[in-house]
Amino acid sequence: xxxxxxxxxxxxxxxxxxxxxxxxxxxxxxxxxxxxxxxxxxxxxxxxxxxxxxxxxxxxxxxxxxxxxxxxxxxxxxxxxxxxxxxxxxxxxxxxxxxxxxxxxxxxxxxxxxxxxxxxxxxxxxxxxxxxxxxxxxxxxxxxxxxxxxxxxxxxxxxxxxxxxxxxxxxxxxxxxxxxxxxxxxxxxxxxxxxxxxxxxxxxxxxxxxxxxxxxxxxxxxxxxxxxxxxxxxxxxxxxxxxxxxxxxxxxxxxxxxxxxxxxxxxxxxxxxxxxxxxxxxxxxxxxxxxxxxxxxxxxxxxxxxxxxxxxxxxxxxxxxxxxxxxxxxxxxxxxxxxxxxxxxxxxxxxxxxxxxxxxxxxxxxxxxxxxxxxxxxxxxxxxxxxxxxxxxxxxxxxxxxxxxxxxxxxxxxxxxxxxxxxxxxxxxxxxxxxxxxxxxxxxxxxxxxxxxxxxxxxxxxxxxxxxxxxxxxxxxxxxxxxxxxxxxxxxxxxxxxxxxxxxxxxxxxxxxxxxxxxxxxxxxxxxxxxxxxxxxxxxxxxxxxxxxxxxxxxxxxxxxxxxxxxxxxxxxxxxxxxxxxxxxxxxxxxxxxxxxxxxxxxxxxxxxxxxxxxxxxxxxxxxxxxxxxxxxxxxxxxxxxxx
Numbered sequence: 082x083x084x085x086x087x088x089x090x091x092x093x094x095x096x097x098x099x100x101x102x103x104x105x106x107x108x109x110x111x112x113x114x115x116x117x118x119x120x121x122x123x124x125x126x127x128x129x130x131x132x133x134x135x136x137x138x139x140x141x142x143x144x145x146x147x148x149x150x151x152x153x154x155x156x157x158x159x160x161x162x163x164x165x166x167x168x169x170x171x172x173x174x175x176x177x178x179x180x181x182x183x184x185x186x187x188x189x190x191x192x193x194x195x196x197x198x199x200x201x202x203x204x205x206x207x208x209x210x211x212x213x214x215x216x217x218x219x220x221x222x223x224x225x226x227x228x229x230x231x232x233x234x235x236x237x238x239x240x241x242x243x244x245x246x247x248x249x250x251x252x253x254x255x256x257x258x259x260x261x262x263x264x265x266x267x268x269x270x271x272x273x274x275x276x277x278x279x280x281x282x283x284x285x286x287x288x289x290x291x292x293x294x295x296x297x298x299x300x301x302x303x304x305x306x307x308x309x310x311x312x313x314x315x316x317x318x319x320x321x322x323x324x325x326x327x328x329x330x331x332x333x334x335x336x337x338x339x340x341x342x343x344x345x346x347x348x349x350x351x352x353x354x355x356x357x358x359x360x361x362x363x364x365x366x367x368x369x370x371x372x373x374x375x376x377x378x379x380x381x382x383x384x385x386x387x388x389x390x391x392x393x394x395x396x397x398x399x400x401x402x403x404x405x406x407x408x409x410x411x412x413x414x415x416x417x418x419x420x421x422x423x424x425x426x427x428x429x430x431x432x433x434x435x436x437x438x439x440x441x442x443x444x445x446x447x448x449x450x451x452x453x454x455x456x457x458x459x460x461x462x463x464x465x466x467x468x469x470x471x472x473x474x475x476x477x478x479x480x481x482x483x484x485x486x487x488x489x490x491x492x493x494x495x496x497x498x499x500x501x502x503x504x505x506x507x508x509x510x511x512x513x514x515x516x517x518x519x520x521x522x523x524x525x526x527x528x529x530x531x532x533x534x535x536x537x538x539x540x541x542x543x544x545x546x547x548x549x550x551x552x553x554x555x556x557x558x559x560x561x562x563x564x565x566x567x568x569x570x571x572x573x574x575x576x577x578x579x580x581x582x583x584x585x586x587x588x589x590x591x592x593x594x595x596x597x598x599x600x601x602x603x604x605x606x607x608x609x610x611x612x613x614x615x616x617x618x619x620x621x622x623x624x625x626x627x628x629x630x631x632x633x634x635x636x637x638x639x640x641x642x643x644x645x646x647x648x649x650x651x652x653x654x655x656x657x658x659x660x661x662x663x664x665x666x667x668x669x670x671x672x673x674x675x676x677x678x679x680x681x682x683x684x685x686x687x688x689x690x691x692x693x694x695x696x697x698x699x700x701x702x703x704x705x706x707x708x709x710x711x712x713x714x715x716x717x718x719x720x721x722x723x724x725x
Contacts, residue, residue: 094311094516094517094518094588095311099310099311100311102310103309103310103311106308106309106310113303113304113305113306114304114305115304116300116303116304117251117252117300117301117303117304117305120300120304121251121297121300125293125296125297126296126333126334127333127334128289128292128293128296128331128332128333129292129331129332129333130274130278130288130292130330130331130332131329131330131331131332132275132278133275133329133330133382133385133386134385135272135275135329135330135381135382135385135474136272136275136276136473136474136475137473137474137475138224138227138472138473138474138475139472139475139477140227140228140472142468142471142472142477143228143469143472143473144467144468144469144472145430145434145467145469146430146433146434146451146467146469146470146472147228147469149430149433149434149437149438149469150221150224150225150228150430150433151225151228151229152433152437153218153221153225153428153433153436153437154218154221154222154224154225154234154237155225156169156437157218157221157222157237157241158222158233158234158237160172160173160174160176162176162213162218163433163436163437164212164423164436164698165423165432165435165436165441165444165446165696165697165698166423166441166444166446166696166697166698166699166700167182167183167441167698167699167700168440168441169436170182172213174237174240174241174244175244176213176244178210178213178214178245178248178249178254178256179210179254179255179256180209180210181205181206181207181209181210182209183205183206183209183549183698183699184203184204184205184206184549186201186203186204186205188207188210188254188255189254189255190253190254191253191254192252192253193252193253193254193257193258196254196255196258199255199258199259200548202548202551202580204549204550205549206546206547206548206549206698207255207258207548208422208546208547208697210255210256211255211256211259211262212423214245214249214256214262214266215262215265215266215269216241216242216245216266216269216270216273217265217269217425217427217428218241218428219238219241219242219269219270219272219273220269220272220273220276220427220428221428221433222234222235222237222238222241222273223235223238223272223273223276223277224276224473226238226276226277227276235277238273238277239284239287242270242273242287242290242291242294243287243290246290246294251297251301252301257301259305259307259316260301260302260305260306260307260316260319260320261307261315261316261319261320263298263301263302263305263323264298264302264319264320264322264323264324265319265323265426266298267295267298267299267302267323267326267327268322268323268326268327268378268426270291270294270295270298271295271326271327271329271330272427273291274288274291274292274295274330275330292331295327295330295331296327296331296333298323298327299324299327299328299331299339302320302323302324302327303324306320306321307320308320311518312515312518312520313350313353313354313515314354314363314368314514314515314518314520314521315363315368315371315372315375315424317350318347318350318354318372318375318376319375321343321346321347321350322343322347322375322376322378322379322426324339324343325339325340325343325344325347325379325382326378326379326382328340328343329382329386340386344379344383344388347376347379347394348391348393348394351376351394351397351398352393352397354372355372355376355397355400355401356491356493356494357397357400357493358400358404358491358492358493358494359397359399359400359401359402359403359404359491359494360401360404360491360493360494360495360496360511361373361401361494362512362514362515362516363419363514363515363520363521363522364418364419364511364512364513364514364515364519364521364522364523365418365419365420365421365514365521365522366408366415366416366417366418366419366421366447367417367419367420367421367422367423367424367446367447367544368419368420368424368521369401369404369405370405370415370424370447370449370452371424371425371426372401373398373401373402373405373452374425374426374427374452375426376394376398376401377398377455377459378426378427380394380395380398380459381474398459399456399459399460399462402452402453402455402456402457402459402460402462402464403456403460403462404491404494404496405449405452405453405456405464406453406456406457406462406464407485407489407491407498408496408498408507409449409453409464410505410532410535410537411535412448412450412535413431413448413449413450413452413453413465413466413467414445414447414448414449414537415447415449416447416507416530416540416541417447417540417541417542417543417544417694417695418509418511418523418525418528418530418541419511419514419521419522419523419525420521420522420523420544420547420558421446421447421543421544421694421695421696421697422544422547422697423446423696423697423698427470429449429451429452429470430451430467430469430470431448431449431450431451431467432446435448440700441696441698441700442700442701442702443702444695444696444700445695445696446695446696446697447695450465450466450467451466451467451469451470451471452466452470453465453466453467454466454467454468454469454470454471454478454480455470455471455474455476455478457471457478457479457480458471458474458476458477458478458479459476461479462483463479463481463482463483464482464483465478465480465481465482466478466480468480485500486500487499487500487501487599487604488500488597488599488604490595490597492594492595494511495509495510495511495512495592495594495595495608496508496509496510496511496595497595497597497606499597499599499604499605499606499624499626500604500626501604501626501627501628502628502629503533503534503629503725504531504532504533504626504631505531505532505533506529506530506531506532506604506606506624506626506631507529507530507531508527508529508595508606508608508622508624509525509526509527509528509529509530510526510527510592510593510594510595510608510609510610511525511526511592512591512592513574513586513588513590517588518588519574519585519586519588520584520585521584522558522574522586523557523558523559523562523563524558524559524560524562524563524565524572524573524574524576524586524590524612525541525563525565526565526573526590526592526610526612526620527565527566527592527608527609527610527620527622528541528563528564528565529564529565529624529633530564531631531723533671533672533674533725534671534672536652536654536670536671536672537652538651538652538655538674538723539564539649539650539651540650540651540652540693540704541562541563541564541650541693542557542562542563542650542691542692542693542694542704543557543693543694543695543696544557544558544694544697545557545692545694545697545699545701546697546698546699547583547584548580548583549699551579551580551583554583555576555578555583557694558576558586559572559576560572560573560648561646561648561706562648562650562691563648563650564648564649564650565620565622565647565648566620566622566635566637566645566646566647566648566719567645567646567647567648568613568616568618568620568637568643568644568645569613569616569618569643569644569645570644570646571612571613571615571616572612573589573590573610573612573613574586574587574588574589574590574612575587575589589611589612589614589615590610590611590612591610591611591612592608592609592610593608593609593610594608595607595608596608602627602628603625603626603627604625604626604627605623605624605625605626606623606624606626607621607622607623607624608621608622609621609622613639616639616643617639617640617641618637618638618639618643618715619637619638619639620635620636620637621635621636621638622634622635622636623636629724629725630722630723630724630725631722631723632720632721632722632723633720633721633722633723634718634719634720635647635718635719635720635721636716636717636718637715637716637717637718637719638715638716639715639716640714640715640716641714641715642712642713642714642715643712643713643715644710644711644712645710645711645712645717645719646708646709646710647708647709647710647719647721648706648707648708648709649676649706649707649709649721650691650693650704650705650706650707651668651670651704651705651706651707652693652702652704653702653703653704653705654670654671655668655669655670655671655674655705656668656669656670656705657688657705657707660686660687660688661677661686662686663683663684663686664677664678664684664686665677665678665686665722666686666688666707672725673725674723674724674725675722675723675724675725676707676721676722676723677721677722677724678709678719678720678721678722679719679720679722680709680711680717680718680719680720681713681717681718682711682712682713682717683711684709684710684711685708685709685710685711686707686708686709686710687707687708687710688705688706688707688708689705689706689708690703690704690705690706691703691704691705691706692704709721
């Protein structure tokens, strides 16, 4: 059934020509994979490490980030590994690299072709060994060595790489089952080796091992590249970004040609995967941050290698940063719209600080002040942020934050924001991701995120995890997990009750453009979606931002008898003090807030505790979900007024 559903979705979305091209490409895949075997049989070429000045560290400007780097590195030296979504885990300096330390499940030490399926749906999560084996702690150890001069950080990096390398021969085991993991890990090795230059005389043999491993990661990634004529996203981009990075830092026959080719492909992919207004087309703020990091690394590598990144590529990267700067809160926190899985190219100072200072349920993977400052340093956006990360590239942001406009819209990305005095509202009419493929899409059409006096008042539910429990995943991406309306208990896009469909949604909820206006006394944002067309209903929402009030009108068009539910999610800092029968809620937190409802029908008002997730891995906080429900003859209009 799963295969039939996938095939139907593919045939509906793509032309016969595209399908034929994809079939030819897939038929050629085994031959590409055979290149790895042939390359290994020929033996590695003569390798040298190129001292490309990707890093230009200004250690005096690292600031508060230095303490976070050293504290994180101290944990690693003790064999304790912090993760954003998990507690710090004691794995020692010779970890079990194939272990999911949550479920206790271990993947077999066999060739990758014998590993299928990698996702087992037995309570395990393959992202745990993958995340550990991205080795992104290695550049942090190298940075700690530069900051302190202490040899133990350098030695820990050498020990951990050597252990991983000995236990994970190329093509064997779970950590060689995906080109994305190979590419990101190869980048970590390049960054570590770059930061540790120059190597000491007694480190030359070890340095040769690292270069050989980088070369193996390059040929593996090339041989198993995740390209598709039908659907391309962060996986394929990570492949070519990683290949460009590895080819930039390695000097060997043919590498100059590789660098030029992968630079060209990255530039093409920027125009394919990022809208002109700067939003990533996977319909997820978390993946936007990951993609932005990938493109930024490539931009910095191109510049460091003596090239000038093309203006079109630079302009689109600037738009990505502007998108983040306009939609983040004053503290550098983005809403968790779409999937969030904590993915990074390099760990940020804000990530490290959270991992060593906060319990998992208090962390937020979309707290990205370092990204904001880097965008400011590159493009002078006046978006503030934490300069700790920028200092490693010799860049200096302005720090001072410019005033933002009252309204901003990103028409292709389907997001708009309005600001008035104490309040800020973000309305989301984001198209289903990857032009309908929707692998990281949630049912969040017309959902809003609201901030009041800098504190989040209406929040998104987040993700929790992917395949450890597919039913939990489906709850977090359901309509009821977002600040929007459900009709007849239907989903905006059908979610298939099948563990193998964890990254598929039916492509039913087409969104309209967001209409945005500002009359001075009122900011108005409105949009609609067609996710309920199959039951004869269209949802249109208008958000009005006024002095001390947000008014949300939900018009449910159609005919006949229907039921509806409208959901509002409040972060843990807010609590319900009172429910006025059929009329609304009184909320208390940083401010006193009232939710009142106008409806032609009798209403059932209730509230309950629900989990929300701000990191990947199962760490949750308990928020409050307000539910406004009713039924009657459509069309109808329900107005929710939020006053303070």
